[in-house]
Amino acid sequence: DTAVSQTPKYLVTQMGNDKSIKCEQNLGHDTMYWYKQDSKKFLKIMFSYNNKELIINETVPNRFSPKSPDKAHLNLHINSLELGDSAVYFCASSLRTPAGEQFFGPGTRLTVL
Amino acid sequence: AQSVAQPEDQVNVAEGNPLTVKCTYSVSGNPYLFWYVQYPNRGLQFLLKYITGDNLVKGSYGFEAEFNKSQTSFHLKKPSALVSDSALYFCAVPSSNTGNQFYFGTGTSLTVIP
Numbered sequence: 001d002t003a004v005s006q007t008p009k010y011l012v013t014q015m016g017n018d019k020s021i022k023c024e025q026n027l028g029h030d031t032m033y034w035y036k037q038d039s040k041k042f043l044k045i046m047f048s049y050n051n052k053e054l055i056i057n058e059t060v061p062n063r064f065s066p067k068s069p070d071k072a073h074l075n076l077h078i079n080s081l082e083l084g085d086s087a088v089y090f091c092a093s094s095l096r097t098p099a100g101e102q103f104f105g106p107g108t109r110l111t112v113l
Numbered sequence: 114a115q116s117v118a119q120p121e122d123q124v125n126v127a128e129g130n131p132l133t134v135k136c137t138y139s140v141s142g143n144p145y146l147f148w149y150v151q152y153p154n155r156g157l158q159f160l161l162k163y164i165t166g167d168n169l170v171k172g173s174y175g176f177e178a179e180f181n182k183s184q185t186s187f188h189l190k191k192p193s194a195l196v197s198d199s200a201l202y203f204c205a206v207p208s209s210n211t212g213n214q215f216y217f218g219t220g221t222s223l224t225v226i227p
Contacts, residue, residue: 004156033214041201043157043217056214090156098145098207099164102215104156 003027006091006105013081014113021076021108023091029103031055031096032074034066037088037107049074050096078110086112115140117187117204119218126194127226134189134221136204144206146187147215148178151201160202163187174198194225 004025013019025032033056034046047066048056054066063079074091091105116139126132138144145164149157161172168180178189189202201220208214 041151041220041222043203043220045214045216048214092157099162101147101159101162102157104149104158106156107154 004091004093004103004105006089006108008108009106010109010111012111012113015081015083017081018077018079019081019110020078021089021091021110023074023076023105025072025091025093025103025105027093027103029093029095030071031094032068032071033092033094033102034074034076035090035092035104036060037090039087043090047074047076081110081112083112086110115206115208115216117146117206117216117218119202119204119221121221122219123222123224125224125226128196129193132191132194132198132223132225134202134223136187136189136218138185138187138204138206140206144180144187146178146180147205147207148172148176148187148189149203149205149217150174151203151220153200157203160189196225196227199223199225 007022031050033048037043046060049068052068065077068074088107088109090107092102094100094102118137147162148160151157161170163170163180171177204218205215
């Protein structure tokens with residue numbers, strides 16, 4: 001049983017296109033996240049949702065729009081893709097407590113040509 | 114603001130030797146500190162955490178970490194390195210005021226040489 005799953009695993013697309021990445025967790029967690037890992041492996045939080053409500057929205061372009069239809073899903077939609085959006089995007093989930101560890105999905109490698 | 118620092122981008126160690134991956138922290142209040150590992154082309158996996166209590170924390174795969182309040186450090190250790198320990202290691206600390214948003218260190222790439 002996969003705890004946190006993401007689809008697709010790889011995404012190759014042209015500049016200007018719109019794409020979505022889906023994330024699902026079956027851990028019963030109430031908080032989900034999107035992270036971006038760049039080519040230098042730096043990991044940066046993009047969004048955090050608790051019980052379907054946005055609680056963190058770091059400084060990301062508004063071309064990125066997260067959507068949480070329910071507590072188990074957090075999707076990421078990206079409009080007008082740019083070369084600089086190429087990265088690995090990780091979904092994660094946890095219980096909302098500072099002591100709670102996060103569980104990560106396998107990542108989606110996005111390449112914008 | 115909460116933050117962690119990993120001073121070494123790369124650590125090399127011979128198989129069978131002890132390994133240490135360093136992390137220092139800057140937090141307000143009592144720190145919660147975490148270590149995660151990322152194997153190639155995989156997501157991050159939780160290794161261990163310090164919440165309170167014993168300064169020596171034991172985690173997965175034989176790893177442990179020592180919380181040192183006077184040196185504000187939380188170094189990851191293992192007595193005998195395996196080639197399979199080669200991976201990217203991240204230290205992390207949760208935000209103090211936004212639930213458990215994590216601030217991750219810049220990562221340390223560990224290579225265990227056979």
